[in-house]
Structures are given as C-alpha cells and as structure tokens.
Amino acid sequence: MTRSPLLSVQDLSVAFHQGGRETLAVDRVSFDLAKGETLAIVGESGSGKSVSALSILKLLNYPSASHPSGKVLFNGQDLIAADEDAMRKVRGNDITMVFQEPMTSLNPLHTIARQIGEILELHKGLRGEAARARTLELLALVGIRDAESRLDAYPHQLSGGQRQRVMIAMALANEPDLLIADEPTTALDVTVQAQILALLKELQGRLGMAMLFITHDLGIVRRIADRVCVMLKGKIVEQGPVAEIFGHPQHEYTRRLLAAEPKGRPAPIAADAATLLEAGPIKVWFPIKTGFLRKTTGHVKAVDGIAVTVREGETLGVVGESGSGKTTLGLAILRLISSEGPIAFLGDRIDGLTSSQVRPKRKDLQVVFQDPYGSLSPRMSVAEIVAEGLTVQAKQQSYAQRREVVAQALSDVGLDPSAMDRYPHEFSGGQRQRIAIARAMALDPKFIVLDEPTSALDMSVQVQIVELLRDLQARRRLGYLFISHDLKVVRAMAHRVLVMQNGKVVEEGPAETIFSQPREPYTQALLAAALNLEPAGSAAVRD
Structure with missing residues (x-):
C-alpha cells in the first residue's frame, strides 16, 4: 500500500461478557484504509464484520464488550484509547456510518428536515434558513427529486431507496473523511440497490472520502471495492486487491464464498402433471379514505x-x-x-x-415467510412449531404420532430430529428457515x-x-x-x-x-x- 493509511486497525480483538463467560467475537484483526479508497469486509453472519466496524467508533455496548488487544488509529489518533469527549468530535464529523435498515435508523416521529437539521445544528451550528438551504443541497446531492417537497415528509412516507438516500445525506452532512457503510443495500430491491451503489461511488469520487463497506454479497464487492478482507469466525483469513482475491483466492473459505451462488435449474415438469392452482384474473384494491367522514376517494391497486x-x-x-x-x-x-x-x-x-x-x-396450501427470525415463535420449541398445523389438521393423531411426523419433517429438511425440543434462538438463520420449511412440509402439502x-x-x-x-x-x-x-x-x-x-x-x-x-x-x-x-x-x- 503506497499511500499512508487514514485508518489503521492493528491486532483488534473484541470480547463480549455475559453470565460470567467471555466470548471472543473478533480475534486480532488488522487492516489499513487510505483516503479515497474503498475496503470491503465480507463474510457470513456472525463472522465479526459489523462488530469490527462498530469498534472503530466505539459504538458497542460497553462495558459488556471489551478490547483485549489492539489499536484503531485514525489520522494517527488511537480511538480505542480515546475518551468519550474525543469520540464525540470524531463521530458524525470525521467518521460517519450508514446502517442496514433505514426504517430503524430514522426517527419515525420527526420529519426529514428536522433529522438532517439536528446534525447540522449539532456539528456545524447551522439553524433556520441556513440549515434548510444546506438540507436541500444534501438531498439534491444524494439524488432525491423535488427535495423541497420532501422536507416535511416522515420516513414512512418515503420509499426504501429514498430512506436510504436520506441516511446517506445525513452521513455526508459534515463531509466526513471516512464513511462506514454496514450492509446499506441488503433490504433494497436490485434496481434501488444499483442506484445506491452508483451514488456512493459517485459521492466518494466527488468528496474524496474513504469508505469501509460491510457486506456478505460478493457481487457488490466486485462492483464497488478496491480491496477486500474476508472474515471467518472473528478472524481475517485473506485480504488483498479485489481482482486478486476474486481471480486467485488462496483460502478454502474464500473459494467457498465465491462459489456460493445458486446454480442449476429445476427438474423438468412431468408430462402428466396435473394443474394444482388456477386463479384469476385476481384484483386486490385497497380503498383510499380521506376527510372527516373517511370517504373513499380512490384505490391502491395492489x-x-x-x-x-x-x-x-x-x-x-x-x-x-x-x-x-x-x-x-x-x-x-x-x-x-x-x-x-x-x-x-x-x-x-x-x-x-x-x-x-x-x-x-x-x-x-402452505406458506413460508421471508424472515426466519420473525416467523417462528420464540416461546415454542421446534417440535411445537412444526406440529402446530398437525394439532388443527390431524386431531386424530396422538402426541407420539405427531412427534414422529415432526421428526420425519425435520429429517427431510436436513435437520437432526433430536434437536426438536430446542428453541429457535439456538439455531442459525439457515437452520431457522429449514424449520419454517419443515413446518409447511409436515402437513404434506x-x-x-x-x-x-x-x-x-x-x-x-x-x-x-x-x-x-x-x-x-x-x-x-x-x-x-x-x-x-x-x-x-x-x-x-x-x-x-x-x-x-x-x-x-x-x-x-x-x-x-x-x-x-x-x-x-x-x-x-x-x-x-x-x-x-x-x-x-x-x-x-x-x-
């Protein structure tokens, strides 16, 4: 690396303390980031990507989190050793962050103008018309059309892409030297995702800032990053230029990640296949009601x-x-x-x-929902979750018979039936989605x-x-x-x-x-x- 680093993370470790136990989430991670450069950190959930990024700004839940080792040098200053007053000067000024889900990051009770205005007042001392003018500049900068009409809008009145653009505007309000983007496009549609990535790259070139990009999507890394660090179980197992890592991966885990893309095609449909479902034309129109008497003035044609x-x-x-x-x-x-x-x-x-x-x-007729974390009751065991439909649809079955069906359903989706008495929080995201599929399959739909x-x-x-x-x-x-x-x-x-x-x-x-x-x-x-x-x-x- 020829340029002196703007950010240098050296042997950083992060430990979490709970119930008298210490768990090492990040283990001696080191990387450098130069001004104007984009470094991507990739890896699966739980690899330590976000924890590493949050440590830079000391946004972890201290004292339940600690740093057994390491330094985070930003412009030569060790942020790990810095006190809270020093960190306040860095956060939002020199280093800013864009999070994954804008709906949870934006205050639902405040307008867009107020939320951006708070940052400008706190860090730049701008108020009134000066703050309003700067807010309009920022919204135009991130590509929000007709920004004047959006100032008094609330987050729920904006699309997902518009909300993420507002988050980026807030992050860029003070023209930071470093932008940390933690999975900023995961919740967005592919077209909006493409727009946000292009926007970030354009703004980076215009402002000359460095960018630390956290993601598990290697397609995004290929499009936006200069260098990449691959994390596994809290360690960086490989790092280097994107072209080198993608073209000649050295670590087995990196090769596995690069190969992890859905391939192949579904089995052909049998010639004698019967028609299961025939529907339509279907209409679902939701009425738009306005005025004191809530009269229907139109419809949302969903x-x-x-x-x-x-x-x-x-x-x-x-x-x-x-x-x-x-x-x-x-x-x-x-x-x-x-x-x-x-x-x-x-x-x-x-x-x-x-x-x-x-x-x-x-x-x-069954359904499997998007979120394996939200679709499974945390108060029910896996056996109770999978057998829930059986208690309604197969009342004649005994408890033992239902357990047999649950065991077979779990086996069919590649889970160990002996785990049926455990609870959802004890499983990974992929395992939870298998449980959700097993719940649907138990009824033989x-x-x-x-x-x-x-x-x-x-x-x-x-x-x-x-x-x-x-x-x-x-x-x-x-x-x-x-x-x-x-x-x-x-x-x-x-x-x-x-x-x-x-x-x-x-x-x-x-x-x-x-x-x-x-x-x-x-x-x-x-x-x-x-x-x-x-x-x-x-x-x-x-x-």
Missing part, C-alpha cells in the same frame, strides 16, 4: 387483474420491486386476504368459501407460497435452501409460487417467471426466455441491476 396457473412440480417465479404487489398476490391466492376473482385448487373453487370452509384445505424465503440469508445458506427446495419439489411433485427480488435465486428455482410492476403483469413466460430475451424495458432494467449486465442505475426504474 393486484390488478392477474391470472396465475401452477402445475404439479412447477415453480412460478414472481419478481418485481417492493410495492409491485408480489406478496399481496400470494396472500390472495391462499385466501389470507380478501380479493376478487376466481381461485381454483385442484379444480375446486375456493374463492367463495368461508374461513371455516377453507380450513380443511389449508393442509394442502401440494402447493406452497414461498415469500422471499432466502433474502434474509447469507449466500452460502441461500444455496443450501435452494437445493433443499428443489429436492423436496422433485420428490413430492410440489407446486411453488416463488416470490423474490433476487433474480439469481429465481433463475435457479423457476420454470416460468411473472414480472410485476404496480399491481400488473408486464411480462410473463418461460424462465429461460425471460432471462435471455426480456422484451419489456422494466424487465431489462431489473435484469441489468440484478445480474450486472450494464452499469448501475437504470433510468427505467428511478426513485
């Missing part, structure tokens, strides 16, 4: 006349940006929300049935809605879940409605693809045709952003 057919052993992939209506379509098909239009399962209409009439069919089942998982775990789902489908001739904004996963899972935008289908067809010869500009923009087919930031899908 799903607007969409037809769906799924056969035995077939996966229909449903893709599109957030708000396009993907999840609403899935919930409507399962009769979990009200909708208009025919829905037939195995030839029988279910759209006109009452909740009690639909209940017996629930065993054949015929059709499953999979709503973003891999988006909260590391890439290596994604590969495992995709292979598991394909294997279960091939063995049981399951029909899937696979909802996702991750087009690489969809390509590995789907026989056919339905592309949604604003509640409507803009393109539909065989997966290979959609991916190799997309007709519609919107589909082309989605594919370009997801598969890096052209420079980031397509004009077709701007915020």
Whole structure:
C-alpha cells in the first residue's frame, strides 16, 4: 500500500461478557484504509464484520464488550484509547456510518428536515434558513427529486431507496473523511440497490472520502471495492486487491464464498402433471379514505387483474420491486386476504368459501415467510412449531404420532430430529428457515407460497435452501409460487417467471426466455441491476 493509511486497525480483538463467560467475537484483526479508497469486509453472519466496524467508533455496548488487544488509529489518533469527549468530535464529523435498515435508523416521529437539521445544528451550528438551504443541497446531492417537497415528509412516507438516500445525506452532512457503510443495500430491491451503489461511488469520487463497506454479497464487492478482507469466525483469513482475491483466492473459505451462488435449474415438469392452482384474473384494491367522514376517494391497486396457473412440480417465479404487489398476490391466492376473482385448487373453487370452509384445505396450501427470525415463535420449541398445523389438521393423531411426523419433517429438511425440543434462538438463520420449511412440509402439502424465503440469508445458506427446495419439489411433485427480488435465486428455482410492476403483469413466460430475451424495458432494467449486465442505475426504474 503506497499511500499512508487514514485508518489503521492493528491486532483488534473484541470480547463480549455475559453470565460470567467471555466470548471472543473478533480475534486480532488488522487492516489499513487510505483516503479515497474503498475496503470491503465480507463474510457470513456472525463472522465479526459489523462488530469490527462498530469498534472503530466505539459504538458497542460497553462495558459488556471489551478490547483485549489492539489499536484503531485514525489520522494517527488511537480511538480505542480515546475518551468519550474525543469520540464525540470524531463521530458524525470525521467518521460517519450508514446502517442496514433505514426504517430503524430514522426517527419515525420527526420529519426529514428536522433529522438532517439536528446534525447540522449539532456539528456545524447551522439553524433556520441556513440549515434548510444546506438540507436541500444534501438531498439534491444524494439524488432525491423535488427535495423541497420532501422536507416535511416522515420516513414512512418515503420509499426504501429514498430512506436510504436520506441516511446517506445525513452521513455526508459534515463531509466526513471516512464513511462506514454496514450492509446499506441488503433490504433494497436490485434496481434501488444499483442506484445506491452508483451514488456512493459517485459521492466518494466527488468528496474524496474513504469508505469501509460491510457486506456478505460478493457481487457488490466486485462492483464497488478496491480491496477486500474476508472474515471467518472473528478472524481475517485473506485480504488483498479485489481482482486478486476474486481471480486467485488462496483460502478454502474464500473459494467457498465465491462459489456460493445458486446454480442449476429445476427438474423438468412431468408430462402428466396435473394443474394444482388456477386463479384469476385476481384484483386486490385497497380503498383510499380521506376527510372527516373517511370517504373513499380512490384505490391502491395492489393486484390488478392477474391470472396465475401452477402445475404439479412447477415453480412460478414472481419478481418485481417492493410495492409491485408480489406478496399481496400470494396472500390472495391462499385466501389470507380478501380479493376478487376466481381461485381454483385442484379444480375446486375456493374463492367463495368461508374461513371455516377453507380450513380443511389449508393442509394442502402452505406458506413460508421471508424472515426466519420473525416467523417462528420464540416461546415454542421446534417440535411445537412444526406440529402446530398437525394439532388443527390431524386431531386424530396422538402426541407420539405427531412427534414422529415432526421428526420425519425435520429429517427431510436436513435437520437432526433430536434437536426438536430446542428453541429457535439456538439455531442459525439457515437452520431457522429449514424449520419454517419443515413446518409447511409436515402437513404434506401440494402447493406452497414461498415469500422471499432466502433474502434474509447469507449466500452460502441461500444455496443450501435452494437445493433443499428443489429436492423436496422433485420428490413430492410440489407446486411453488416463488416470490423474490433476487433474480439469481429465481433463475435457479423457476420454470416460468411473472414480472410485476404496480399491481400488473408486464411480462410473463418461460424462465429461460425471460432471462435471455426480456422484451419489456422494466424487465431489462431489473435484469441489468440484478445480474450486472450494464452499469448501475437504470433510468427505467428511478426513485
């Protein structure tokens, strides 16, 4: 490294103390970062990436966290040894941070103008019109259109991409020397993700700041970083220039990470495959009520006349940006929300049935949700979670019989049945998602809605879940409605693809045709952003 480092992390260790035990989360990590350079830290969840980044600004929960060893030198000053007054001068001025989820980072009770204004007042002494003018400059800088109209907006009134842009504006308010970005695009759609990455690169060039980028997505690293550190179990196992690490990885774990991308295609559909589900055109319109009397003045057309057919052993992939209506379509098909239009399962209409009439069919119609952390009750054991549907649908079974079914379901998804009496917090994210799949499979369903089942998982775990789902489908001739904004996963899972935008289908067809010869500009923009087919930031899908 020819330039003197702006940041030098030397033999940094981080330990957490709980219940008299000490756990080493980061073990003697060292790296340098020069002005104007982008360093990416990659690794799976729990590898120590975020803990290392938070240590730089001393944002860990002290004294339950400590640093048994190491220094963090920023412009020659050791931040680990600095007192709180010194750290306040660094935080928000010289070093700023953008977090993963803007909805939890922004105050829901304050307007955008107030939240950016607080930073300007605290660090720059700007108030009133001066603060307002600078806020407008920052919002324009990060690409928020018609910034004047957004000043009095609250976070919930902005899209995910707009909220993340606001977070970046707040981070850049004081023109920092170092920006730490901790998974800033994980929760965003592929098109918005591409825009945010392009924005960060452009602003870095304009302001000359260094950037420490934390991620588990190697595709992002390839696009944005100069150098990369690979972390495993609290240690850096390999580091170097991006081209070198990607082209000639030395460590087995790095090679495994680089290979961790869903590959292959689903098994062909059997010639005699029956039609499981035939629905549509389906409409789900949510009324917009205004005024004191709450009169309906319009509708949000979440799903607007969409037809769906799924056969035995077939996966229909449903893709599109957030708000396009993907999840609403899935919930409507399962009769979990009200909708208009025919829905037939195995030839029988279910759209006109009452909740009690639909209940017996629930065993054949299952769902796996996006978040394996939020969809499993922390108060129930794995056995209770997986057997929950059996207690409703198979009341004639004894306790022992239900335990047998649970054991088989866990075995089918690659989990040890002896762990069934443990609780969700004792499992990793990938294991929790397997538990969620086992819960659906315990009832031996015929059709499953999979709503973003891999988006909260590391890439290596994604590969495992995709292979598991394909294997279960091939063995049981399951029909899937696979909802996702991750087009690489969809390509590995789907026989056919339905592309949604604003509640409507803009393109539909065989997966290979959609991916190799997309007709519609919107589909082309989605594919370009997801598969890096052209420079980031397509004009077709701007915020």
